[in-house]
Amino acid sequence: MTQFPSSHGELMLGGVRLSILAARAGQTPFYAYSRSALRQRIIELRQTLPTKIKLHYAMKANPMPALVGLMAHLVDGMDVASAGEMKVALDAGMAPHDISFAGPGKRDTELRQAVAAGVLVNIESFREVDVLAQASQALGLPARAAVRVNPDFELKSSGMKMGGGGKPFGVDVEQVPTLLANMGRAGLQFEGFHIYPGSQSLSAPAIGEALEHAYALAVRLAAHAPGTVRLLNLGGGLGVPYFPGDKPLDLTRVADTLERLVQRAHADLPQASLALELGRYLVAEAGIYVARVIDRKQSRGQVYLVVDGGLHHNLAATGNFGQVLRKNYPVAIGTRMDATPSQVTSVVGPSCTPLDVLADRMLLPEAQVGDLVVVFQSGAYGASASPHLFLAHPACLELLV
Ligand SMILES: *Cc1c(COP(=O)(O)O)cnc(C)c1O
Numbered sequence: 001m002t003q004f005p006s007s008h009g010e011l012m013l014g015g016v017r018l019s020i021l022a023a024r025a026g027q028t029p030f031y032a033y034s035r036s037a038l039r040q041r042i043i044e045l046r047q048t049l050p051t052k053i054k055l056h057y058a059m060k061a062n063p064m065p066a067l068v069g070l071m072a073h074l075v076d077g078m079d080v081a082s083a084g085e086m087k088v089a090l091d092a093g094m095a096p097h098d099i100s101f102a103g104p105g106k107r108d109t110e111l112r113q114a115v116a117a118g119v120l121v122n123i124e125s126f127r128e129v130d131v132l133a134q135a136s137q138a139l140g141l142p143a144r145a146a147v148r149v150n151p152d153f154e155l156k157s158s159g160m161k162m163g164g165g166g167k168p169f170g171v172d173v174e175q176v177p178t179l180l181a182n183m184g185r186a187g188l189q190f191e192g193f194h195i196y197p198g199s200q201s202l203s204a205p206a207i208g209e210a211l212e213h214a215y216a217l218a219v220r221l222a223a224h225a226p227g228t229v230r231l232l233n234l235g236g237g238l239g240v241p242y243f244p245g246d247k248p249l250d251l252t253r254v255a256d257t258l259e260r261l262v263q264r265a266h267a268d269l270p271q272a273s274l275a276l277e278l279g280r281y282l283v284a285e286a287g288i289y290v291a292r293v294i295d296r297k298q299s300r301g302q303v304y305l306v307v308d309g310g311l312h313h314n315l316a317a318t319g320n321f322g323q324v325l326r327k328n329y330p331v332a333i334g335t336r337m338d339a340t341p342s343q344v345t346s347v348v349g350p351s352c353t354p355l356d357v358l359a360d361r362m363l364l365p366e367a368q369v370g371d372l373v374v375v376f377q378s379g380a381y382g383a384s385a386s387p388h389l390f391l392a393h394p395a396c397l398e399l400l401v
Contacts, residue, residue, distance in 0.1 A: 003037060003285065004376075006337035011374055013288060014401030018334040018372050021290070021401065028292040028372065029309030030397040033067055033379055037286035042074045048255045050262045054275035056100070056233065059085045061279030061380040062287070066400040068092040071282070079233075079277050083110040086119060100233070102148055102194060104168040111135055115143045120231070122148040122194040124170050126179060133186035145183060146231060148194040149173050151217055155198025155210040155237045169196070173217060177224040184226030191227070192272060193218045196235035200280065202246060204253035207237055211254075215261045219268045229272045232265070238281035242377050243327040249281075280380035287379020289314045289396075290334065291358070293371045294350070302361075303345045307373050310349015310356040313396040315386040317375045320355055331359040334374035339365030347373055351391045 010017040014034050016024070021032055045055060056077035059068060063085055069092040072078070077098040080086045089099050096118035101110075104124055111128060112135040114121050121132060123145050136143035150170035171179050183190055195214040201207050214234045222229050241248050258274070265272055291309030298304070311318040319326030331347060333339070341363040349356035358375055367373070383398055 004034070004288070009336060009338040011288075011332065011334040011337055016401060018290065018374070021399065022292070022372060025397050025399055027394070027397060028290060029307075029313055030399060031287055031289050031313075031378060031383055032399045032401050033062070033064070033283070033287045034401055035070060038067070038070060038283065039074065041282055041286065044251070048251045049276075050255065050259045052262045052274065053258050054273050055282075056275050056277040057282055058236075058277050058279035059089060060384075062283045062382070063088055063384050064398045064400065065092065067283070067398075068094075070400065075282075077275060077277075080119075083107075083113045086110075086114065086117060090117060100146065100194070100231075102196075108135075112139070115139055115141055118144065120144040120146055120191055122146050122170075122233075123179070123183070124148045126171075126182065129179065129182045129186050129188065132188055136187070142189045144191055145188040146190070146192045146194050146233070147171060147176055147179060147183075147221075148196070149176055149217065149221065151195055151197055151214060153197065153210070153213045155201055155235075156203070156206040170194075173221070176221050180221070180224045180226055189227070190225055192229045192231035192233070193221060194233040194235075194277075196233075196237075196277065198235075198237045200239040201237045202239045202241065202249050204250040207249075207254050208257035210235075210237065211257050211261065215264070222269060229269045231275060232269060232272045233275045233277055234261075236276040236278045236281065238276075238278055240280055240284045240377060240380075242329055284377050284380035287377075287382065288334075289317065289375040289378040289382060291349075291373050291375075293367055293369050293373060296367070296369055303343055305345055305347045305364075305367055305371075305373065306350065307347055307358065308350060308393075309396065310351055310358060311353075311386065312349070312351060312388055312390045312393055313386050314358070314375060314378055314382050316381045317378060318349070318355060318357055321381060321385060326357070326360065328359050328362055329378070330376040331362060331364070332374045332376070333365050333367045334372045336365045336367060336371060341365055350393060 054076040102122035132143040148170035291307035295306040347359035
């Protein structure tokens with residue numbers, strides 16, 4: 001399940017051998033993200049999806065400033081989830097016009113910052129309408145706003161449900177016509193809709209169905225809008241394979257659905273751009289997490305490799321970031337790529353908790369102290385989504401290679 005080649009028995013990333021990357025980092029553990037893999041993913045998407053579909057990057061998947069700087073040249077828009085992320089996007093050179101701000105708890109100061117920056121706010125409550133109107137008046141600047149709709153359906157077979165039923169995200173579709181009227185009265189600059197039904201789906205039919213529903217919902221709501229729909233952000237939810245048996249998403253089927261929607265939009269929403277907002281699909285597979293073996297132990301017949309990294313840097317890979325059943329991410333001994341997997345091995349982190357497991361009884365080549373363990377699929381929800389302070393271990397480094 002790895003796209004990275006190996007040479008002389010070592011994994012290569014960005015044309016550099018793993019041991020050399022470690023020397024360049026000057027420490028383990030570290031994350032390494034491949035520029036070429038990041039570029040390649042976007043090229044594939046552009047080749048497969050209708051050209052009219054805009055690609056947005058949801059920065060919370062990986063907010064490393066250098067990576068965001070690269071993405072700023074590759075995508076059409078960026079979605080930020082806080083004023084802190086908004087700063088990273090602006091610093092990276094993303095045009096304010098192409099930045100949108102979503103999140104269930106936007107503070108007054110953050111909304112004001114968005115108006116000052118000229119960033120589009122995805123409105124998620126009635127309160128946000130009032131705060132934006134006040135900020136707009138105080139600053140003498142337009143408040144660009146779209147409505148984040150909490151839809152009355154959800155993305156089936158998705159890892160994390162973000163819509164349907166009672167949710168803190170967005171405004172219930174039933175309440176949206178009233179909200180739109182308030183936005184009109186408040187003089188906000190209406191730009192469109194944002195509908196995000198879920199995340200981490202590997203099922204093209206399920207994604208297709210959610211996209212169709214989201215589109216139909218937006219067309220229905222557009223009749224109540226205080227202005228022209230210029231942007232319809234359809235979310236995304238495109239997943240990546242993490243576990244044995246996971247099949248990569250069939251992107252061509254998603255493309256077929258989007259092609260139909262683009263055609264229908266000519267008539268229904270002639271001024272609107274259709275956008276997908278993707279996080280992990282753009283970055284997860286381009287990143288690895290690397291930790292060094294600091295001890296090798298046997299306990300009652302079970303082999304343990306104790307490494308210097310773990311849940312404090314890569315919570316998701318240890319199964320503690322929302323997974324229901326713990327399963328192993330793909331893991332390799334990156335300094336023994338030519339060796340035959342011969343030993344059932346558990347790779348554990350240095351933290352004093354049984355939750356700190358990077359690989360649970362996996363068949364791996366025999367490894368020794370000093371070897372480098374690689375966790376693949378680590379480019380999303382890694383460094384920034386982990387409890388770095390837990391147990392006061394050293395911080396990890398991130399490299400863009
Ligand atoms: C988290 C999030 C995303 C990205 O989700 P992925 O599963 O990483 O693609 C997109 N949009 C919004 C509003 C989000 O909150």
